[in-house]
Amino acid sequence: MFSGAGLSAESGIPTFRGNEGHPLWSQFNPMELASAAGFEANPKRVIEWYNWRRGKLAHARPNAAHLALARHPQLVEITQNVDDLLERAGVPPRAVLHLHGTIGKDRCNGSCGYEEAIDLAQPPPLRDCPRCGARLRPAVVWFGEGLPSEIWNEAQRICSALDCLLVVGTSAVVYPAASLIEVAAAAGGTIISINTERCDPSGAFGSSGAKHIELVGPASAMVPQLLEGLSFDALR
Numbered sequence: 702m703f704s705g706a707g708l709s710a711e712s713g714i715p716t717f718r719g720n721e722g723h724p725l726w727s728q729f730n731p732m733e734l735a736s737a738a739g740f741e742a743n744p745k746r747v748i749e750w751y752n753w754r755r756g757k758l759a760h761a762r763p764n765a766a767h768l769a770l771a772r773h774p775q776l777v778e779i780t781q782n783v784d785d786l787l788e789r790a791g792v793p794p795r796a797v798l799h800l801h802g803t804i805g806k807d808r809c810n811g812s813c814g815y816e817e818a819i820d821l822a823q824p825p826p827l828r829d830c831p832r833c834g835a836r837l838r839p840a841v842v843w844f845g846e847g848l849p850s851e852i853w854n855e856a857q858r859i860c861s862a863l864d865c866l867l868v869v870g871t872s873a874v875v876y877p878a879a880s881l882i883e884v885a886a887a888a889g890g891t892i893i894s895i896n897t898e899r900c901d902p903s904g905a906f907g908s909s910g911a912k913h914i915e916l917v918g919p920a921s922a923m924v925p926q927l928l929e930g931l932s933f934d935a936l937r
């Protein structure tokens with residue numbers, strides 16, 4: 702399974718794009734809030750924005766789609782989401798590949814490697830790394846930054862070897878993550894997408910020769926319906 706923000710939308714976590722609710726990038730400039738340059742220019746604003754989102758996540762609960770996925774422990778959950786709702790639904794942490802990091806941790810913005818879990822309900826304000834004195838920042842992947850290499854390599858390996866990739870709630874416009882759909886299609890896998898909007902055929906879903914089954918509807922209804930009664934072979 703490969704997911705994006707739409708998987709968590711019905712848990713009250715805002716999406717970035719799309720036509721429903723108030724997507725984040727319709728209200729905020731992504732380069733000011735989700736890039737190293739934006740953090741450099743105004744670190745306090747960036748931390749306050751992430752802490753606002755952390756507060757929402759602290760009070761969110763997994764929805765029926767997260768819970769349905771958790772009932773299939775053989776599935777690997779490759780997600781762009783920085784929330785921990787799959788884990789809270791019962792998916793073992795080792796079965797979740799977070800391509801864009803996690804909002805539940807801070808890490809050093811320098812190079813000392815310091816990381817710290819934070820309390821989502823009471824996230825700390827902008828502060829310095831206790832090890833090296835650089836700023837601490839959310840342990841997420843911003844625009845222009847590379848994805849964590851081990852996780853990225855594992856995700857590519859899995860997508861190149863599967864029969865079917867279930868794609869839930871992503872606009873599939875952010876690369877390299879969206880290229881996983883192309884990797885799976887190129888390897889002959891069937892793509893089943895679940896989204897409240899039709900997929901853009903000019904993007905990752907339009908890979909030539911792809912077998913694509915498009916299901917239009919909310920994840921919390923469609924994922925449980927699709928997975929009910931199915932069993933899967935382990936992928937890892």
Ligand code: BJW
Binds near residue numbers: 705724869896897
């Ligand atoms: C539902 C639903 C329901 C709603 N049920 N469905 C120019 C400059 C710099 C970089 C680039 C550039 N041009 C291209 C790039 C590369 C860039 C990129 O792809 N940009 C494009 C946007 C153009 N990528 C990167 O920079 C990546 N790194 C990289 O490429 O490194 C190499 C490099 C090095 C140096 C220079 C350039 C490149 C890193 C990308 C990191 C993305 N980070 C974010 C923020 C993470 C932290 C945080 O959360 O704050 O990741 S951005 C945001 O988008 C977030 C998401 O993970 C990601 C994907 O979004 P997602 O999940 O698809 O959500 P939405 O909102 O887009 O879609 C939701 C969907 O759900 C919609 O379709 C709805 O219809 C649907 N939906 N309700 C079902 N109930």
